[in-house]
Amino acid sequence: MTTIDDLPIRDDLRGQTPYGAPQLDVAVRLNTNEHAFAVPQPVIEEMRKRLDAELSDLNRYPDRDAVALRTDLAAYLGHGLGFASVWAANGSNEVQQQLLQAFGGPGRTALGFGPSYSMHPLLAAGTGTRWIGSLRDPDFGLRADAAVAEIHRHDPDLVFLCSPNNPTGTALDPAVIDAVLGAARGMVIVDEAYFEYARSGTRSAISLLPGHPRLVVTRTMSKAFGFAGGRLGYFAADPAVVDAVQLVRLPYHLSALTQAAARAAVAQSAALLATVEQIKVQRDRIVDTFRGRGVQVADSDANFVLFRTADDQKAVWQAFLDRGVLIRDVGLAGWLRVTAGTETETTAFLTAAEEIL
Structure with a gap:
């Protein structure tokens, strides 16, 4: 079977992989920084x-x-x-x-x-x-x-x-x-x-x-x-x-x-931006909860939070997924990123985090 390596692609593209985050069917998807609320x-x-x-x-x-x-x-x-x-x-x-x-x-x-x-x-x-x-x-x-x-x-x-x-x-x-x-x-x-x-x-x-x-x-x-x-x-x-x-x-x-x-x-x-403040509340909730538990997080002005993991971030990412919560491994050793979701989604994430972290 022909593979990409058999094709005359540019040398600087050889060995590269396409960009993409996992698209998995799980209960809580907080990995791609989408706005959590549906279009009104x-x-x-x-x-x-x-x-x-x-x-x-x-x-x-x-x-x-x-x-x-x-x-x-x-x-x-x-x-x-x-x-x-x-x-x-x-x-x-x-x-x-x-x-x-x-x-x-x-x-x-x-x-x-x-x-x-x-x-x-x-x-x-x-x-x-x-x-x-x-x-x-x-x-x-x-x-x-x-x-x-x-x-x-x-x-x-x-x-x-x-x-x-x-x-x-x-x-x-x-x-x-x-x-x-x-x-x-x-x-x-x-x-x-x-x-x-x-x-x-x-x-x-x-x-x-x-x-x-x-x-x-x-x-x-x-x-x-x-x-x-x-x-x-x-x-x-x-x-x-x-x-x-x-x-x-x-x-x-x-x-x-x-x-x-x-x-x-x-x-x-x-109408579309009316829920932005709700997302900011959940973002700050994650930051405050983690810092209250001694977990290091980066200051965030976005709809996501980058947080430190004590163990290998790939294993921690899998532990969240095993609990039905999909977050993002951005390839930064010892760190993971979570999107601030609805209040229900954020609660699910924080509940899983309490068990894992």
Whole structure:
């Protein structure tokens, strides 16, 4: 039987494995940072109306530039943005891939600070961009002086920052981003996939866009909007960045149905985001409970918590699974990550944790 090794794939892809979290049928799934609450019925009805309006024209290509959707997203973000400063694609992964296609590629480098989102180096590899993995502080924070030193050392073409960071949940001080912008000669991409879960008063990097044409802030509707199945990511940046990614985007990359459903979700953002505070309560409940039991956890501004395990994390992960609770082994020795779920799901997790930890 033919295997992948028998095919003439690129040498740098040999031995690699696809990205993916286990998809198992268990009672409590808290491993992929999905929003725990289902889409409310009024939002479903709004989506259904907008989708119905598109069905008779499916023989036609969708709006190639998704102008109406980008206009809605710009209004949601605020900060005086217009549609020309916003771009959308099938999830923030595709958005970031397009940025790497436009500004990375063979002979160019991208720098990130781990542990962080594991797709960033994979997207770099897929576009032929050499990945440089620097490290965060032992407490998973990132100091401005340390970040600037790494930029001066490696002189990358792109810098990836993640705030709140995945898998640790830590948010960046805007002063760190400002320092990185001052030191980097290339593009600076701030991944804000979990920003809606951040604590009150946390500033978005979007506030730094004026005067910084090399800054890009990526967002997603997969998390707080509960739109993971809809696959919609977007970024805010100088309009020139939008012009650049349109050189590499596939034609008609965003279907008419995706655009319609996403516009309905944005129009109903208040209803969709109404449960975010409940998720934050459960996140803080996990943190407080663990710290009360002497379990080390990382500070989190996201919808998940990274916690320390006394034993091998793979064995602990299996122990949770044996109790019907699926969490995430992110490959960080001695640590596991759990998504904050509903009150019932969180209780199930904490009950299992009391037995295991």
